[in-house]
Amino acid sequence: MRAKVTAIVVAVVFVAYAVLIGWRGVLLIKDGSAIGFVLGIAVLMIPVIGAYLVWREIEFGRHTETLARELEAAGGLPVDDLPRRPSGRIDRAAADEAFGRYKAEAEAAPGDWRVWFRLATAYDAAGDRKRARAAMRTAIAQHDHAS
Template structure:
């Protein structure tokens, strides 16, 4: 198991512990405190762990599904190579990433139903610094993979 997975697991366990404590505190506020304001705050506080648990589960599933697709592409030899030039600080040179992006954008447009092209487009978006579109493209790739 990789170091990253161990850290993610540890952070998830800490978050779950925190969410359990939050649920316990919300019950205390709702059922022990005599003031109506505390009861109302406890009820609102009770919802937070469920929203956080949903976010945690969706992010872990997103990561696991992304890793699964990456392993499939790796065995097929279809992962994009990281050959982009970098600055002395280690950041990808933006102009090179933008030029590389166009190649993957054209590939995704020519094969709109192929999850592999959307996976590679997601990597290109990420290299170009557009994380929002990178995640959207990866979600599209995951949906296409799961559908067919």
């Protein structure tokens, strides 16, 4: 729930930012000079690119949540039982051990989105966000392909 609230707040702040920047772009275009026109178009591209990136992140989160609900309903969601340090972070040695198990699963069944989902959670627990997102994208693509 906290992630959804954060996403909504970010989207609202982005919309306000896009409107303000977009208005500046329009003012530059109305300036009448060639440089103002080019700068205005460039400024208008900022909210367009930003909107695409925000949309992409929201879609990634929506797909991830869908997969998590489906996996939970089937009883295949990984249990978060790894030991934690006093700071709340997962113990690295325990995360590495769990990661090995999930990686072996993914190597044994590379076409199963469920193992890629679990591998993504293992990467995340180990602190490797880049690989976690890549594994989750693989899970999403395989789920969409299987559907």
